[in-house]
Amino acid sequence: QLQLQESGPGLVKPSETLSLSCSVSGGSINRSRFYWGWVRQPPGRGLEWIASIYYNGPPYYNPSLESRVTISVDTSDNNFSLNLSSVTAADTAVYYCARHFDYFEYWGQGALVTVSS
Amino acid sequence: EIVMTHSPATLSVSPGERATLSCRASQSISNDLAWYQQKPGQAPRLLIYGASTRATGIPARFTGSGSGTEFTLTISSLQSEDLAVYYCQHYHNWPPWTFGQGTKVEFK
Numbered sequence: 001q002l003q004l005q006e007s008g009p010g011l012v013k014p015s016e017t018l019s020l021s022c023s024v025s026g027g028s029i030n031r032s033r034f035y036w037g038w039v040r041q042p043p044g045r046g047l048e049w050i051a052s053i054y055y056n057g058p059p060y061y062n063p064s065l066e067s068r069v070t071i072s073v074d075t076s077d078n079n080f081s082l083n084l085s086s087v088t089a090a091d092t093a094v095y096y097c098a099r100h101f102d103y104f105e106y107w108g109q110g111a112l113v114t115v116s117s
Numbered sequence: 118e119i120v121m122t123h124s125p126a127t128l129s130v131s132p133g134e135r136a137t138l139s140c141r142a143s144q145s146i147s148n149d150l151a152w153y154q155q156k157p158g159q160a161p162r163l164l165i166y167g168a169s170t171r172a173t174g175i176p177a178r179f180t181g182s183g184s185g186t187e188f189t190l191t192i193s194s195l196q197s198e199d200l201a202v203y204y205c206q207h208y209h210n211w212p213p214w215t216f217g218q219g220t221k222v223e224f225k
Contacts, residue, residue, distance in 0.1 A: 046217070046219050047153075047216040049213055052212070060213075102211075103151035104153070104214075107160035107162075110160050
């Protein structure tokens with residue numbers, strides 16, 4: 001059974017960079033035809049897709065975040081990562097990593113990241 | 118960008134009664150639509166894809182229908198474990214993949 005687990009700091013200061021990693025177990029990132037992506041959910045609000053990447057393909061970014069986002073894959077460690085720069089309080093959210101092609105089938109449990117000084 | 122709109126925002130239904138949730142796309146998306154269920158403190162769970170195909174392990178009381186711009190998720194007999202927020206998501210002409218703002222289902 002595929003499992004995903006987010007990790008990273010739970011508190012980030014304004015203007016700094018949010019960095020999260022998603023560890024994948026039960027399946028290999030580089031033997032898959034699926035995308036590996038990030039979705040976030042501000043407190044009490046809906047879901048917003050952030051970015052996705054295929055293990056050997058170009059990344060895709062939400063246009064609303066593209067100037068601040070980087071997604072990358074580490075096939076040797078079977079994980080993928082998200083960097084979001086110049087964060088503000090509006091970036092406070094639960095960040096989920098997920099495997100998807102069209103629809104999002106497997107999700108991590110989520111990591112709450114709070115942006116505050 | 119394709120915008121997904123849910124109605125209503127909150128749906129109050131008596132236990133055992135039918136719940137009907139709607140999702141509208143801002144342009145035609147064929148049947149490129151998924152539904153998710155999210156309970157408090159949990160990640161979303163895939164319920165339906167292809168507008169009408171139940172994901173693995175999803176009870177038969179969940180039915181998806183629709184195509185083009187109008188979609189419906191029906192819960193035939195609402196159970197306590199079905200109380201949650203439900204989201205639709207399109208996967209037509211991505212990126213971006215976008216979600217609706219959700220419908221909260223509660224007991225009347």
